[in-house]
Amino acid sequence: MPLTVPAHGPEAAAxxxxxxxxxxxxxxxxxxxxxLPGVDAVGLEGRxxxxxxxxxxxxxxxxxxxxxxxxxDLTTLEGADTPxxxxxxxxxxxxxxxxxxxxxxxxxxxxxxxxxxxxxESLGDSGVKVASVATAFPAGRAALPVKLADVADAVAAGxxxxxxxxxxxxxxxxxxxxxxxxxxxxxxxxxRPDSTSAHLKVIFETxxxxxxxNIRRASWLGMLAGADFIKTSTGKVAVNATPPNTLIxxxxxxxxxxxxxxxxxxxxxxxIRTTKDAIKFLVLVNETVGEDWLSNDWFRFxxxxxxxxxxxxxxxxxxxxxxxxxxxxxx
Amino acid sequence: xxxxxxxxxxxxxxxxDIAPSYGLFxxxxxxxxxxxKVFKTVSPSSxxxxxxxxxxxxxxxxxxxxxxxxxxxxxxxxPGAERAKYLFRIARIIQERSRELAVLxxxxxxxxxxxxxxxxxxxxxxxxxxxxxxxxxxDHAGYGANPKPLGVAGQVIPWNFPLLMLAWKIAPAxxxxxxxxxxxxxxxxxxxxxxxxxxxxxxxxKGVVNILPGYGDAGAxxxxxxxxxxxxxxxxxxxxxxxxRSIAGTHKKVTLELGGKGANIVFDDAPIDQAVEGIxxxxxxxxxxxxxxxxxxxLQESVADEVLDALKRRLSTLxxxxxxxxxxxxxxxxxxxxxxxxxxxxxxxxxxxAERWSPACELPSSGYWFAPTLFxxxxxxxxxxxxxxxxxxLSVLTFRTPAEAVEKANNSQxxxxxxxxxxxxxxxxxxxxxxxxxxxWANTFNKFDPTSxxxxxKESGFGREGGRHGLExxxxx
Numbered sequence: 001m002p003l004t005v006p007a008h009g010p011e012a013a014a015x016x017x018x019x020x021x022x023x024x025x026x027x028x029x030x031x032x033x034x035x036l037p038g039v040d041a042v043g044l045e046g047r048x049x050x051x052x053x054x055x056x057x058x059x060x061x062x063x064x065x066x067x068x069x070x071x072x073d074l075t076t077l078e079g080a081d082t083p084x085x086x087x088x089x090x091x092x093x094x095x096x097x098x099x100x101x102x103x104x105x106x107x108x109x110x111x112x113x114x115x116x117x118x119x120x121e122s123l124g125d126s127g128v129k130v131a132s133v134a135t136a137f138p139a140g141r142a143a144l145p146v147k148l149a150d151v152a153d154a155v156a157a158g159x160x161x162x163x164x165x166x167x168x169x170x171x172x173x174x175x176x177x178x179x180x181x182x183x184x185x186x187x188x189x190x191x192r193p194d195s196t197s198a199h200l201k202v203i204f205e206t207x208x209x210x211x212x213x214n215i216r217r218a219s220w221l222g223m224l225a226g227a228d229f230i231k232t233s234t235g236k237v238a239v240n241a242t243p244p245n246t247l248i249x250x251x252x253x254x255x256x257x258x259x260x261x262x263x264x265x266x267x268x269x270x271x272i273r274t275t276k277d278a279i280k281f282l283v284l285v286n287e288t289v290g291e292d293w294l295s296n297d298w299f300r301f302x303x304x305x306x307x308x309x310x311x312x313x314x315x316x317x318x319x320x321x322x323x324x325x326x327x328x329x330x331x
Numbered sequence: 332x333x334x335x336x337x338x339x340x341x342x343x344x345x346x347x348d349i350a351p352s353y354g355l356f357x358x359x360x361x362x363x364x365x366x367x368k369v370f371k372t373v374s375p376s377s378x379x380x381x382x383x384x385x386x387x388x389x390x391x392x393x394x395x396x397x398x399x400x401x402x403x404x405x406x407x408x409x410p411g412a413e414r415a416k417y418l419f420r421i422a423r424i425i426q427e428r429s430r431e432l433a434v435l436x437x438x439x440x441x442x443x444x445x446x447x448x449x450x451x452x453x454x455x456x457x458x459x460x461x462x463x464x465x466x467x468x469x470d471h472a473g474y475g476a477n478p479k480p481l482g483v484a485g486q487v488i489p490w491n492f493p494l495l496m497l498a499w500k501i502a503p504a505x506x507x508x509x510x511x512x513x514x515x516x517x518x519x520x521x522x523x524x525x526x527x528x529x530x531x532x533x534x535x536x537k538g539v540v541n542i543l544p545g546y547g548d549a550g551a552x553x554x555x556x557x558x559x560x561x562x563x564x565x566x567x568x569x570x571x572x573x574x575x576r577s578i579a580g581t582h583k584k585v586t587l588e589l590g591g592k593g594a595n596i597v598f599d600d601a602p603i604d605q606a607v608e609g610i611x612x613x614x615x616x617x618x619x620x621x622x623x624x625x626x627x628x629x630l631q632e633s634v635a636d637e638v639l640d641a642l643k644r645r646l647s648t649l650x651x652x653x654x655x656x657x658x659x660x661x662x663x664x665x666x667x668x669x670x671x672x673x674x675x676x677x678x679x680x681x682x683x684x685a686e687r688w689s690p691a692c693e694l695p696s697s698g699y700w701f702a703p704t705l706f707x708x709x710x711x712x713x714x715x716x717x718x719x720x721x722x723x724x725l726s727v728l729t730f731r732t733p734a735e736a737v738e739k740a741n742n743s744q745x746x747x748x749x750x751x752x753x754x755x756x757x758x759x760x761x762x763x764x765x766x767x768x769x770x771x772w773a774n775t776f777n778k779f780d781p782t783s784x785x786x787x788x789k790e791s792g793f794g795r796e797g798g799r800h801g802l803e804x805x806x807x808x
Contacts, residue, residue, distance in 0.1 A: 038754035040774045043605030053445060055340035055657035063335060251604050286335050287648050294335055 004257055006297075007264045008199050008228040015262045016226060023224055026177040033176060033220060039212035039248060048243035054283045061279070065314050066104050068278040068306075069096060071296045073131055073267065075110040075304050077138075077235070083118045086111055088331045090122035097311050098329065100318070106307065107296040108161060112137070113150060116157035131161035131201070135186060138205070138234035140165035144182060151189040155198045162190050163201040163302075165234060166218065168208045176221055183225035201229035201267055201300075207239030215245055219252035229265035235302060240270025243280055250288040266293065269302025275313040278306055337650075340657045342444045347434045349521065352383040355391055355544065356527035358398035359537030365390035370546075372520055375441030376654050376663035376698040384520050387545035392512070392552040395541040399483040399510040400558055402538030407480050407508040411467035418463030418505060420533040425456045428529070432522060436494055437654045439521040441663030441699070442617050444655050450616075454779055455498040458797075461781035462502035465802060469507065472799055474808040480508035481584055481807055482560030485553040487574075488523075489566045490516035490665050491620040491721075497523050499785075499796045500563050501540060507805040509561065512541045514553055516566075518666045520544035551577070559583060561805060565622070568719075568745075568790050586794025586804045588622065588786060590719040591747030594740035595625030595776060596762070598733070599634040601752035602774065607641045610725070613750060613776035615649065615661055615703050619723040620669070622791075623748035625776050627716060628705075628727045629736050635729050639707065646703055647690040664699040664722065673701050673722030680706045680715035680726070711742055719745065733758065737765045746788030750776045769795075 005011040022032045056064055074093045076085060090109050097103040108129035109119050119130045132154035136142035142150075151162055164186045170178045183202055190198040202222040206215050222230045230249050233240035246268040253264045268281055278301060285293050293299050308328040315323045352369070354361035368386040373379060387395075406414070425432065432455075433447035442451075469478050484504045488496040493515055504511045515523035527542045543549055547570070554562045554574050564574050565588040578585055595613050597606050613625025630638050654662035664670040681687050685706040694700040701722055709716050709726040716726050730736040740749055749768040751759050759773045769787045772778060779785070784800035786792060794804050 037601070037603040040602035040605040040754070043602065043608055043774060046775075047605070047608050053449065053657070054337065056337060057340045058338045060336060060338040067335070282335065291334055 004261055004263050007223070007226070007262050008197070012226070012262050015260050016224065019224055019260060023177070023180060026175070029176045029180060029221075030174065033217040036216055036220060039216055041212055044212055044247060045244045048247050048284065051283050051287055052243060052280045056279050056283065062314075062317050064279050064282050065275060065310050065317070067294065068275070068282060068301065069310050069314075070104040070107060071300050072106040072307055073108045073110040073269070073300050073302050074106045074307060075235070075269075075302055077110070077112060077133060081112065081115055083115070085331070086115045086118045087122045090119055090128070092307070092329055092331050093128045094123065094126045096307055097314070099327070100315070103311070103314065107300055110163065110302065113154035113157065113159070116154050116159045120158035129160040130158060131163055132157075132159040133163045133165075133234075135164040137163070137165050138236040140167050141169075144185060147182070148185060148189045151186050155190055155192060159198050161199045161201060162186070163203055163231060165203045165205060166222070168205055171209065171214070171218060180221055180225045183222060183227065187226045199228040200226065201231045202227035203231045203234055203269070205234055205237060206232045206245040207237040212244070212248055215248045216252055219249050220256065223252065223256045223260075223262070223264050227264060229267050229300065231267040231269055231302065233268075233270040233302075235270030241268030241272055241302070243284060246281060247284055247288060250284060250293070253293070254289045263292070263298065265298040265300065267300040267302055272301055272303050273305050274309050278310065337658050339653070341653065341655045342434055342437075342657055344434060344438070344655065347431045347438070349382050349435070349438070353520070353524045353544070354385045355387050355395070356524065356540075356542040357391065357395045358541065359531065361527070364388055365394070370517060372439060372518065374438050374698075375518075375665050376695065378697055381438060382521065384524070384544045387514065387543035387549040389548075389552045391543060392549060392556055395512045395543055396483055396485070396553075396556050396558050398538035399512050399541055402536060403482055403510045406510055406536060406539050411469060411508075414505060414508065415463045415466035417533055417535050418459050418466060418502065421529055421535070422456050422459035422463060424529050424532055425452070425459060429453075429456065432494060432525060434655070435525060436522050437662070439519050440490065440493060441654055441665055443659040443662040444657055445659065446617060451492060451495050454781070455494050458495070458498040458502045458781040462506035465799075466506040469802065469806070472802050474803065474806055478507075478806040478808050481805060482509060483558060484509045484511045484561040484563060484805065485556060485559040486511055486513040486563045487550040487553060487566065488513065488515055490519040491617060491622070493519040494522040494526065496565050497526055499565075503796070503801045504805050505539065507802055509805050510539045512543060512553055512559070514543045514545055514550050517544070517546045554578060561585070563804065564588070571792060584804070586786070586796065587792035588794070588796060589790060589792040590721075590745055591622045591624065591787065591791050592627055592717065592719055592743050592745045593623055593625045593748035593750070593768070594627045594629050594743070595750040596629045596736045596740060596752065597631060597634065597638055598736070598751070598753040598755075598758060599631040600754050600758075601634070602754055603634070603638060603641060605774065606638065606752040607645050609750060609752060609774070609776040610642055611645055611649070614725045615723050616777050618661060618664055618701070620665060620721050621777065623770060623777065623785075624721075625748065625750050626720060626725060627740075628725055629739055630727060630729050631736070632729045632731055639727065642705070643688065643690070646705070649690065649692070649703055651692050651700070651702065652695060661703060661723065664701050667699055669721065670699040670701060673720055673724060676715060676718060676720045676722075677704055677724050680709070680713060680724075683713045683715075685709045685713055685715060685726070711739060717743065733762060737762060741765075741767050744790045747791035748772070
């Protein structure tokens with residue numbers, strides 16, 4: 001048996017089943033989550049800040065920029081989204097820099113469920129995935145059948161990946177098993193008729209969980225329930241992805257792999273706008289979990305404006321001068 | 332490139348202009364030594380000679396003390412608010428020249444630029460700002476109205492934090508109205524000489540600060556000089572004892588900040604990931620050449636394996652090499668002499684049966700280097716558990732109960748620092764109360780602040796530096 005299996009692979013279920021005593025009841029799950037080592041906020045933020053001082057230059061910078069572009073879930077989640085807007089974003093995702101076809105394509109286009117079909121059609125066989133938010137995104141305040149219908153709709157429309165939100169109210173009230181069961185149900189709803197599954201990203205909305213201890217508990221809860229990716233934020237609240245909260249997620253996937261043998265991906269989302277920010281996150285990945293996570297199979301950026309900054313920096317590296325915002329596309 | 336390897340990111344040496352030779356700084360002027368002696372200072376990471384420096388002897392010490400005595404009359408008489416202006420000015424110049432000083436310190440000492448830039452220099456400036464604030468408030472420091480300075484302070488500092496230790500010594504001395512003669516360590520004289528230039532730039536009156544690069548004989552002459560009123564020393568316990576003997580029975584007031592063998596105690600309810608960072612910071616900060624280093628790691632047995640695995644994984648990510656590279660975590664050992672001492676003590680650990688481990692790392696071929704090292708299976712009877720190594724070597728011991736942790740932590744001739752790692756507040760308070768160490772850190776390590784007093788118990792010395800307590804050492808109270 002392999003040492004590590006991917007969370008989205010067929011062997012993962014058996015590995016997770018080995019933890020079934022933990023998830024047997026609300027009490028056992030609570031004892032387990034509260035038994036995880038605490039997080040010292042000052043120390044965590046200090047570590048993230050120190051890694052933020054790494055100086056990534058020349059060849060390393062070029063590598064990091066291309067890697068970051070390939071990890072983007074290029075996102076539009078607006079009430080004003082139209083098929084035209086989504087098609088434009090898809091075209092950009094496939095060829096981010098119209099002047100330089102050597103630019104890598106992004107990982108996925110992330111849209112609301114009703115735009116999945118449009119995105120799927122425009123992306124065709126480009127290799128760029130379609131991710132859809134679901135489960136009454138971003139608040140998650142709807143009855144479970146409604147959330148599941150939302151998911152089923154996105155999957156039926158062709159979504160490759162589903163980004164669900166957890167019920168933060170239930171989590172904060174200590175009803176961990178309710179959150180767990182809901183994630184399991186959504187994971188089930190991600191299944192397609194041909195028995196393949198859309199990959200499931202579980203959004204914690206770390207800004208609303210508020211404490212680092214909660215973020216660590218939520219990470220383990222999400223992974224135990226079968227998350228393929230764990231994701232910080234919706235991008236719709238005041239505090240979204242930060243280096244410290246992403247560091248907690250990275251420590252959690254590292255420890256989860258060591259304990260259970262299942263590898264889970266990480267996606268910080270919201271508020272990452274500059275190349276400098278993106279590189280800081282890649283340094284966090286590199287020095288916390290290492291190269292096993294340094295590909296878009298295991299790490300994603302949920303972002304929209306980040307891509308243009310990466311492109312401008314990429315042009316700067318190849319030409320030696322700044323091109324400016326007129327030389328990247330506005331979508 | 333197919334992996335995320337960091338390209339070299341060296342800080343530019345061009346920001347600092349090191350002269351081929353430097354003199355002694357006496358009475359506001361750079362002068363040669365009376366006997367014309369000079370010595371070379373080298374960069375520990377490459378063994379390149381950086382400069383040739385005048386070597387102070389007894390006659391120079393006498394000249395410097397006389398200059399300081401003469402300056403004392405006027406310096407001690409000017410209002411505190413006026414003295415504060417000079418100190419604020421010095422603090423600001425240090426901030427303005429911080430990049431230059433950081434590069435200089437890294438070159439002369441061997442420590443990584445990340446540390447000189449993010450730790451040493453900000454703390455140096457902060458120390459001057461802090462004591463500048465005290466200069467006109469001495470009436471309210473708790474030592475009665477109008478407390479008087481002592482006179483001439485003879486100060487001898489080590490090579491591990493050359494400019495920071497200078498700041499710890501000079502800032503409170505000047506704020507309280509004393510004048511100083513300071514001897515930097517022979518392996519790291521340059522930043523003190525640049526500080527002499529900063530004193531001139533700040534318009535500090537002549538003779539208030541005198542800098543005498545030199546060896547132990549100059550230090551002995553300084554602390555033994557009959558016209559010195561106050562002796563402040565940071566360095567080894569052996570030299571500290573010799574100083575205490577030499578000034579016994581004189582009128583001199585003394586503070587000694589000596590060695591340590593800090594215990595870093597990790598309980599099973601600790602925040603493990605942050606504890607690992609704290610352990611690394613405790614012993615590998617400044618290559619472990621820190622008197623308050625957490626060189627003894629005490630792990631509760633129930634989490635010992637887990638913490639050790641995490642620690643080894645973390646040590647494998649440490650970046651060792653060119654101290655001027657902005658991504659370097661661990662730099663060079665300060666001198667061949669220190670490297671020999673670290674090597675000998677580490678070898679004794681192995682010979683006495685402890686298990687040695689270092690991450691796979693390539694050390695540069697020139698310069699003085701020692702790989703980060705940890706020893707497991709260490710007992711209280713091993714030399715590496717008792718003697719100060721002053722290098723990147725961590726001795727790991729285990730304990731079963733809080734009482735045993737306290738007993739083992741206190742079972743040392745030293746008592747400078749200790750660390751407690753637990754998420755349980757009541758445990759922090761109860762253990763901290765029982766530890767005989769001058770500084771006890773809770774869920775952190777090697778954190779410094781000018782407002783916080785620092786000093787030791789037992790053979791780690793006496794007297795406090797920093798904070799309001801630090802004023803007492805320079806006041807006639």
